[in-house]
Structure formats: structure tokens, C-alpha cells
Amino acid sequence: MKVSAETNMPRNFDFAEAEPRIYEWWLKNGWFKPEAAAADAEPFVISMPPPNVTGSLHIGHALFTALEDLMIRYERMRGKAVLWLPGTDHAGIATQLQVENMLREEGASREEVGYEEFLHRTWQWKEEYGGEIISQLRRLGASCDWDRERFTLDDGLSRAVLQAFVTLWEQGLIYRGPRLVNWSPGLQTAVSDLEVESSEEEVTLYYFRYPVEGGEYLPVATTRPETILGDTAVAVHPADERYRHLIGRRAYVPILEREIPVIADEHVDMEFGTGALKVTPGHDFDDYELGQKHGLTLLNILNKDASMNANAGKYAGLDRYDCREQLWADMDAADLVIKTEAYTTRIPRSQRGGEVVEPMMSTQWYVRIQPLADKAIAAVREGRIKIVPERFEKIYFHWLENIQDWCVSRQLWWGHRIPAWYREKDGDPEGEIYVGIEAPTGDGWMMERDVLDTWFSSGLWPFSTLGWPQETTDLERFYPTQVMETGHDILFFWVARMIMMGLWFMDEAPFHTVYLHGLVRAEGGKKFSKTLGNAIDPLTVVDKLGADPLRFTLITSGTPGNDCHLDETRLDHSFRFINKVWQMTTFINMNLDGEVELGLPPRNDLDLSSRWILSRLHRLIANVQYLFNIYQYGEAGNQILAFMWDEFAPYYLEISKQALYQGSDAQKNIVRRVLVHVQDSCLRLLHPFMPFITEEAWTYLPRAGEALIMADWPQADSGLIDDEVEARMYTYLELVREVRNTRGEYKVDPGRRIRAIAYDKSKTRNLADNVEILRRLCNVDELILIPLNNAEPANAAGIVVGEITLYLPLEGMLDIAEECKRLAAEEAKLKQQLERSAKMLANDNFVQRARPDVVQRERDRMNELEAATAQIQERITSLCQ
RNA sequence: GGGCGAUUAGCUCAAUUGGCAGAGCAUCCGGUUUACACCCGGAAGGUUGUAAGUUCGAGUCUUACAUCGCCCACCA
Numbered sequence: 001m002k003v004s005a006e007t008n009m010p011r012n013f014d015f016a017e018a019e020p021r022i023y024e025w026w027l028k029n030g031w032f033k034p035e036a037a038a039a040d041a042e043p044f045v046i047s048m049p050p051p052n053v054t055g056s057l058h059i060g061h062a063l064f065t066a067l068e069d070l071m072i073r074y075e076r077m078r079g080k081a082v083l084w085l086p087g088t089d090h091a092g093i094a095t096q097l098q099v100e101n102m103l104r105e106e107g108a109s110r111e112e113v114g115y116e117e118f119l120h121r122t123w124q125w126k127e128e129y130g131g132e133i134i135s136q137l138r139r140l141g142a143s144c145d146w147d148r149e150r151f152t153l154d155d156g157l158s159r160a161v162l163q164a165f166v167t168l169w170e171q172g173l174i175y176r177g178p179r180l181v182n183w184s185p186g187l188q189t190a191v192s193d194l195e196v197e198s199s200e201e202e203v204t205l206y207y208f209r210y211p212v213e214g215g216e217y218l219p220v221a222t223t224r225p226e227t228i229l230g231d232t233a234v235a236v237h238p239a240d241e242r243y244r245h246l247i248g249r250r251a252y253v254p255i256l257e258r259e260i261p262v263i264a265d266e267h268v269d270m271e272f273g274t275g276a277l278k279v280t281p282g283h284d285f286d287d288y289e290l291g292q293k294h295g296l297t298l299l300n301i302l303n304k305d306a307s308m309n310a311n312a313g314k315y316a317g318l319d320r321y322d323c324r325e326q327l328w329a330d331m332d333a334a335d336l337v338i339k340t341e342a343y344t345t346r347i348p349r350s351q352r353g354g355e356v357v358e359p360m361m362s363t364q365w366y367v368r369i370q371p372l373a374d375k376a377i378a379a380v381r382e383g384r385i386k387i388v389p390e391r392f393e394k395i396y397f398h399w400l401e402n403i404q405d406w407c408v409s410r411q412l413w414w415g416h417r418i419p420a421w422y423r424e425k426d427g428d429p430e431g432e433i434y435v436g437i438e439a440p441t442g443d444g445w446m447m448e449r450d451v452l453d454t455w456f457s458s459g460l461w462p463f464s465t466l467g468w469p470q471e472t473t474d475l476e477r478f479y480p481t482q483v484m485e486t487g488h489d490i491l492f493f494w495v496a497r498m499i500m501m502g503l504w505f506m507d508e509a510p511f512h513t514v515y516l517h518g519l520v521r522a523e524g525g526k527k528f529s530k531t532l533g534n535a536i537d538p539l540t541v542v543d544k545l546g547a548d549p550l551r552f553t554l555i556t557s558g559t560p561g562n563d564c565h566l567d568e569t570r571l572d573h574s575f576r577f578i579n580k581v582w583q584m585t586t587f588i589n590m591n592l593d594g595e596v597e598l599g600l601p602p603r604n605d606l607d608l609s610s611r612w613i614l615s616r617l618h619r620l621i622a623n624v625q626y627l628f629n630i631y632q633y634g635e636a637g638n639q640i641l642a643f644m645w646d647e648f649a650p651y652y653l654e655i656s657k658q659a660l661y662q663g664s665d666a667q668k669n670i671v672r673r674v675l676v677h678v679q680d681s682c683l684r685l686l687h688p689f690m691p692f693i694t695e696e697a698w699t700y701l702p703r704a705g706e707a708l709i710m711a712d713w714p715q716a717d718s719g720l721i722d723d724e725v726e727a728r729m730y731t732y733l734e735l736v737r738e739v740r741n742t743r744g745e746y747k748v749d750p751g752r753r754i755r756a757i758a759y760d761k762s763k764t765r766n767l768a769d770n771v772e773i774l775r776r777l778c779n780v781d782e783l784i785l786i787p788l789n790n791a792e793p794a795n796a797a798g799i800v801v802g803e804i805t806l807y808l809p810l811e812g813m814l815d816i817a818e819e820c821k822r823l824a825a826e827e828a829k830l831k832q833q834l835e836r837s838a839k840m841l842a843n844d845n846f847v848q849r850a851r852p853d854v855v856q857r858e859r860d861r862m863n864e865l866e867a868a869t870a871q872i873q874e875r876i877t878s879l880c881q
Numbered sequence: 882g883g884g885c886g887a888u889u890a891g892c893u894c895a896a897u898u899g900g901c902a903g904a905g906c907a908u909c910c911g912g913u914u915u916a917c918a919c920c921c922g923g924a925a926g927g928u929u930g931u932a933a934g935u936u937c938g939a940g941u942c943u944u945a946c947a948u949c950g951c952c953c954a955c956c957a
Contacts, residue, residue: 012919205957222957235957269956277957286955345957391885395952398884402953488952519951557894562886563951567893569906572919579919587916626897638895638904646904653916661915737923744923750912778922779914836901845937854900854938861901
């Protein structure tokens with residue numbers, strides 16, 4: 001088929017103009033939708049990790065967009081029915097905090113505006129900022145099916161959440177009850193274990209004396225003196241000689257004088273602190289266990305805002321930290337204080353607010369998680385789900401095997417309200433509980449005010465977004481999805497939950513592969529943060545350089561699972577690569593001159609350099625395919641770049657000028673077809689990395705399809721891969737490098753054309769047929785082949801590569817002494833390499849045990865080195881002695 | 882206390898089943914060669930954290946150690 005390309009290609013790629021235009025064009029043609037593929041095409045589905053609705057795009061979003069869009073575009077080009085389903089997450093706590101902050105700035109508060117108005121304001125906020133992140137994703141080129149966009153709080157997904165909750169309830173997997181939870185006093189809600197982050201901090205360890213019946217004292221240490229007020233026992237080790245006599249006696253809570261027992265338990269570490277432990281079951285997870293074991297009273301001394309309650313006696317109403325100070329002063333006055341010392345321990349803080357959380361009794365809703373976890377463990381264990389990189393499987397197992405029941409209720413306003421109703425019974429206002437999708441009939445029912453943990457709804461994401469619990473055609477066709485691509489930081493929060501929920505409700509794993517990327521960090525491994533001012537804003541980069549360089553840099557900067565340190569100089573480099581791709585296309589485009597036959601010319605018509613570039617290209621395609629199969633996208637991108645920039649552009653494009661400018665029509669034709677084939681293949685390979693430039697450049701090549709986004713992914717043709725051709729070409733290129741070097745050393749004007757005289761010892765390799773390589777690459781205008789090496793010219797610099805010797809006559813410029821020095825250096829270099837090869841080949845173990853192809857390669861290398869050494873020695877003999 | 886990752890050129894990072902350690906940036910030298918100065922040609926730069934081991938051969942596999950980072954865990 002003969003095709004012509006667009007002409008008048010612009011000198012530069014105007015990304016600011018082109019990117020939005022191309023994006024709209026793709027969108028308008030429906031190419032982002034799975035329906036664009038053949039009706040019977042195999043589906044490929046990725047559920048986008050829904051960004052927080054209030055968030056603005058940061059570099060992490062850009063990374064997942066780049067990676068997922070790469071996978072999506074690759075599979076689309078492979079002809080699959082591709083669905084990348086986008087959406088946003090209502091992000092309970094995060095969003096509520098933002099809106100509360102906004103209200104605070106207005107001088108109002110959540111309580112003041114009231115429940116209804118607060119939700120109204122939050123929805124407004126969502127409408128205003130929720131769209132922003134979506135449009136920012138579009139700027140990056142995300143080829144999502146926007147018609148299927150979802151939001152975790154929209155009607156369909158809310159329905160899915162209710163259904164899931166009610167089903168779990170009916171299966172007896174949800175219970176409600178008082179438990180010690182991590183309480184966030186500022187947010188006034190329970191948070192799950194995962195939402196608590198602890199880090200080492202400098203605190204004070206307070207030593208004091210616990211009065212014991214009989215006038216004795218038990219020394220005790222604590223980091224939280226205010227919890228003394230909630231003590232319901234003091235514990236010592238049963239074998240502790242120091243305190244054994246006190247076991248069973250009464251102790252008196254300092255200041256409050258409340259009576260509590262002295263108990264014995266092996267849990268107490270005799271070595272630590274004083275060897276005696278105060279027990280506060282109401283505000284410490286360890287002590288809670290201990291309290292259960294010993295039947296201790298459980299006393300709550302805190303209000304929901306972490307001020308002291310009535311159980312704190314005269315301290316009631318004080319903030320927890322004020323109380324700590326006050327109580328300690330009072331104890332000091334009562335002569336109960338021993339000492340204080342600096343101490344480092346882990347302080348639990350809320351992941352969101354950063355405030356210190358308090359273990360506190362509270363009635364919450366829980367999911368009995370073990371049955372779900374068992375299925376999730378089995379799915380990975382049996383290989384139905386693979387995690388990339390594999391090492392995260394171990395982390396995944398460890399977490400699931402030690403999992404605690406999931407506290408799913410949050411005392412927030414923004415979220416899915418738990419579908420439970422209470423009615424008074426026997427004086428208990430919550431004596432009767434009803435759980436169901438619809439409100440119960442009858443009078444006196446009050447709906448639960450708590451909402452569900454955000455991750456409860458995100459756990460359903462892979463199927464709720466496809467219509468579940470309704471049996472939609474989308475659900476039928478697109479569940480399970482294929483790859484879940486997300487950050488390793490939410491492996492537990494999200495990935496594990498999706499796996500559990502998917503297996504539980506759909507009876508099938510939600511995806512077969514989990515690809516985990518690392519965190520993007522600033523130079524020096526520092527975390528990006530606005531306060532440090534070192535954040536790279538993806539939108540600023542897009543404004544300045546376009547989306548393509550950002551995407552290419554993010555993908556080629558890291559390896560799966562590892563954090564990557566983003567280096568801004570790489571962004572510039574990617575930008576320049578994009579220009580390079582454009583310029584290469586420009587060159588080909590301007591040399592087309594009308595119609596071009598698509599497809600490669602017959603192999604017999606191809607000269608060495610053409611065979612070489614095709615061999616290199618198809619080797620590249622095979623490598624890229626291999627790397628894609630093992631999710632090594634970064635390496636694939638780098639190899640494509642290296643091929644184009646270091647092989648195709650500097651060598652083949654240059655050599656092709658000989659045919660294009662001076663060749664016959666037939667020669668021009670052949671070269672054009674090769675150029676078009678190689679560049680076309682490269683643009684296809686690059687499209688998933690840099691969709692905009694490649695799509696635009698592609699229109700300037702002769703092509704069969706309408707759009708690159710829908711074009712076929714290249715297939716490696718092993719028939720074109722030719723080791724012999726590559727080796728020959730490599731020799732010539734080595735010669736080129738040596739000629740350039742020598743010219744440089746003798747300060748020959750780079751533009752000056754020179755003659756060369758060659759002696760080619762090998763009969764099969766014909767340098768003369770490939771003189772255009774030397775002509776174009778190192779300005780050797782005329783090549784004279786001599787039949788015997790002893791016909792060497794005087795006043796010439798000698799260059800030896802393998803079996804070829806090349807003389808550059810440098811009339812008048814040659815300094816014999818210099819030349820001899822140069823030759824001696826060359827000889828030394830060769831000798832060193834030769835010794836290495838000889839040593840290896842002299843080793844019988846190597847020859848016998850190494851892979852045959854490795855041995856053969858070494859033999860070939862040694863033969864070349866020997867030939868070269870012989871020739872250079874001849875040259876030294878004749879010139880220098 | 883357990884587990885994981887990292888350690889490679891001055892800096893940021895690669896290196897596909899073990900087979901001559903590579904890029905970008907920075908440095909040095911030379912270039913307005915009709916696609917590209919957003920470029921081209923050349924150079925320099927390394928005992929792959931340390932010490933052993935396995936192997937014909939180790940950046941890659943094993944063990945120990947060091948430094949940094951992360952995750953998990955109930956020492957007040």
C-alpha cells in the first residue's frame with residue numbers, strides 16, 4: 001500500500017497547543033472506551049485508585065497515572081477491550097477536616113452549623129474541588145472511560161456499601177459492642193489501628209510511690225501520670241522477692257484514695273522501671289488485657305475531648321495534660337513523688353490530625369475479619385493473585401495472619417451512615433437494634449449516627465463501580481479486573497481489603513496482579529512536603545514542559561516497589577528526548593517526497609546498515625516485550641531512548657543521507673521504507689510512555705491507521721535479528737570511532753574531508769561496499785583498498801580494528817614520535833584485553849563449564865584481538881623502528 | 882524485639898535466567914556537518930559499603946558486620 005504523509009511539519013512540537021487538542025480528539029472518538037475494541041476482544045480492566053475528592057494533584061497521583069495509563073495504552077494497542085475506570089473517594093476524615101477548617105476560617109464550627117448544613121457544605125465543597133483533580137488527571141493524558149466515572153458516595157456505590165454491610169451483618173460477621181479503641185480527641189472519633197502512627201519521642205518517665213495498706217509504698221513508673229486516676233490495680237511479678245509480700249493487699253490511688261488491689265502477673269517485667277506496674281484497663285491496651293484476665297474494674301476517666309471526667313474527682317474538667325501537671329504537683333506535695341527522668345518511647349498519633357490518640361472505651365461496630373482474611377491469604381498463597389514485587393507478599397501474609405477485627409464505625413458526619421436503627425427497650429434507648437437497607441417500619445426507631453470507615457467503601461471499589469449489587473453487563477464483562485496498580489503504603493488499608501471483600505462478595509479475586517509502586521521522594525530521599533517547599537508540583541511541570549516529559553521521567557526513574565528520588569535534571573532530559581523524537585520524525589518527513597510503500601523492502605535489497613538497524617530494532621522490540629511482561633517499564637523506556645538516541649539517530653539517520661541525497665530512486669525508496677518502519681515502530685513503543693508527542697508525530701509518517709492510540713503494538717520479527725550483521729556493523733562503527741578520535745588527536749578540522757587507505761584482511765567482509773558509513777560518519781571521502789598490508793602509505797596514522805587496518809594520510813601533520821606513542825598505547829590496551837581473553841580460554845574449567853555461546857563469544861573476541869595486535873605490531877615495526 | 886529495602890562514577894539512578902559495570906546531570910576538550918545548539922563529536926571519572934564463602938566466572942547467589950530508610954509488635 002502506498003501512502004503519503006502530512007507535509008509542512010512544524011519545526012517544534014508545541015505541547016501547550018497540541019496536548020489539549022489531541023486529548024479532546026481521542027475523547028471525541030470514543031477511544032478511551034472499551035467499546036472501541038472488537039466486540040469479542042478480551043477485556044483488560046484497571047480500577048483507578050480513587051484520589052481523595054478534596055485533594056489536589058500531587059506527584060504521587062502523577063506517578064500512578066503515568067503507570068496505569070501506560071499499561072492501559074499498551075493493552076489497548078494489543079487489541080484488548082480496555083477499561084480504565086476512574087473515580088474519587090469521599091475520604092471521610094480528610095474531607096471533613098478540610099470543611100471544618102473552612103468553617104473555622106468563617107468563624108463557625110461543625111456543631112454550630114448543624115448536621116444537615118454541614119453535609120450540604122461538604123457536598124458543595126466536593127462539587128467545587130472534586131472536579132479539579134479529575135481535570136488534572138486529564139491534563140496528564142489519562143485515557144480513562146470518563147462516562148463510567150464513580151464517586152464512593154454516589155447512589156450506586158452507597159447502595160453497594162449498604163448491601164455489603166447488611167450482608168455481613170446477616171452472616172454474623174458484624175457486631176457492635178464496647179471495646180477499647182484508639183480515640184482521636186480532636187476529631188472525636190474512633191480510628192482503626194492502621195490509622196494510628198507511632199514514632200519515637202522524648203517524653204518524661206515519672207516515678208512515684210503507690211501507697212499500700214500497712215504503710216508501705218510500691219514504687220511505680222509511668223509516662224502518663226493522669227491515667228493514675230483510672231488505675232484499678234497495681235501489678236507485680238509473682239516471683240519478685242521485693243514485692244511478693246504485698247500481693248493481695250490493698251493499695252490506694254494517690255490523691256483519690258480509691259482502694260485497688262495489688263495483683264501478681266507474669267506479664268510484669270521485673271527488670272523494667274521499678275518492676276511494678278500500674279494497671280489502667282480503661283486507657284491502655286495491655287492493661288485492658290490484664291484487666292480482663294484478673295476481672296478488674298474498668299474505669300473511664302476521659303471525656304470525648306480528652307478532658308477529665310467525673311471519675312477524676314477534683315480534676316474533672318481539666319485537659320489531660322493540665323491534669324497531668326496538676327496531679328503531679330499534688331502528688332509531690334503529698335510526698336509521693338520519687339523522681340522524673342527523660343525517656344524515649346513511641347507515642348501513638350492520629351495519621352490525619354497528628355494529635356496523640358488515647359485508648360478509650362467506646363461502643364463501636366466491628367467486622368469479624370478472620371473468615372475474610374483466610375480467603376485473602378489463600379488467594380495469594382495459591383497464586384491466584386500475584387504481588388509485584390514479590391517481597392510484599394510476605395508483608396501481606398504477616399498482616400493478615402495477625403489481623404484484628406476491623407473497627408468500621410467512625411463518629412463523623414461525612415460518609416456512609418451505618419444502616420442500623422435503635423429502639424428503646426427495657427429502659428435502654430439502644431435496647432433493640434435493626435440492621436437493613438431500608439428503615440424499619442414501626443415507631444420509635446432512631447437511625448445510627450455513625451458512618452463507616454472510608455476504606456469500607458473503597459474495599460468494594462473493583463465491583464461496586466461496575467454496578468454491584470446489581471447484575472449489570474459491565475459487572476459480568478469486566479469483573480474481575482486484571483491489574484491493581486497502587487502505592488505500597490496502602491497495601492493493608494486498601495489492597496488487602498479489596499481482596500477480602502472481592503473474594504467474599506464476588507467469590508473471585510478482584511484482580512490477578514497487584515503492582516506496587518514506591519513513593520516519590522525529593523532529592524536526598526526527603527519526603528516531598530509543602531512545608532519544606534521541596535514539592536515538585538506536577539501541574540507546574542506540565543505547564544512548563546508538557547505531560548509527556550513528566551510521565552516519561554516518572555516511569556524511567558524507578559523500579560517496582562522502590563521509592564524513587566525524583567531528579568529535576570531528568571525532567572529536562574526527557575523534554576529534550578521528546579524534542580529529539582520530533583526532530584527525527586521531521587527529518588524523515590522532509591525526505592519522503594511523496595508516497596511511500598508501507599512495509600519493508602525484500603531483505604535482498606537491504607544493505608548492511610539497513611539490516612543492522614532492523615536487527616537492532618527488532619531486538620529492542622523483543623526486549624521491550626520481555627520487560628513489559630515482567631513489569632519493568634522503566635528499563636523498557638530507557639532502552640527505547642537509548643536505541644533511538646544512540647543508534648538510530650546518530651548512525652542510521654546519518655548514513656541514510658547518502659542514499660537520500662545522492663542515491664538512485666530505488667535506493668532512496670528502500671531507505672525511506674526502512675526509516676519509516678523504524679520510526680513508526682519506535683513511536684508505537686513510546687506511545688504508552690509519551691502519548692501526545694507520539695500521536696502528533698505519527699501523523700507526519702506514512703501510516704495506515706487513523707490514530708496511534710488505536711494502532712497495533714509492534715511484534716518482534718526474529719527473522720530480522722542477525723548477530724552476524726550486528727557484529728560487522730559494530731566493527732565498522734568501532735572504526736568510525738577510532739577515525740574520529742585520531743582526527744581529534746591530530747586536530748584535523750572536523751569539516752575537512754579526508755582520504756583513507758584500508759587493508760581488510762577478512763575476505764568475506766567488504767568494507768568497500770559500505771564506504772558510505774565512513775563517508776557520512778567521519779568525513780572520509782575516498783577509500784582506497786589495498787590488497788596487501790605492506791603497501792601501507794607513509795605519513796599516515798594507522799587504525800586497527802579487528803582484521804581491518806585503516807590508514808589516514810595526514811600529509812605534513814603526522815608527527816612520527818607522537819604516532820608511535822599513540823600506537824604503543826593502542827597496543828598496550830589490546831594486550832591487556834588479549835591477556836584477559838587468553839586467560840579465560842586457557843582455563844579448562846571455563847571452556848568446559850561455561851555456556852557454549854559465552855565461550856564462543858570469547859573465542860571470537862580473542863581472534864579479533866590477536867589480529868588487531870598483529871597488525872598494530874607490524875605498523876610499529878615499519879614506522880617506529 | 883521481629884521483618885523488609887537500600888548501599889554502584891562528584892550527584893540522581895540503571896544493569897533481563899550469574900558472562901567485558903551503564904545512563905542523565907555536573908566536569909574537561911572540540912564543533913554554526915543542509916532533523917535537532919532542546920544539538921553534534923570526543924575525553925575523564927569505579928577495588929560495585931566491609932569481611933568471608935559458593936562458582937570456571939559474583940554488582941547479581943550464601944553468611945556475618947556496618948550505615949541509612951521503611952514496615953510490624955503490648956515493655957509501663
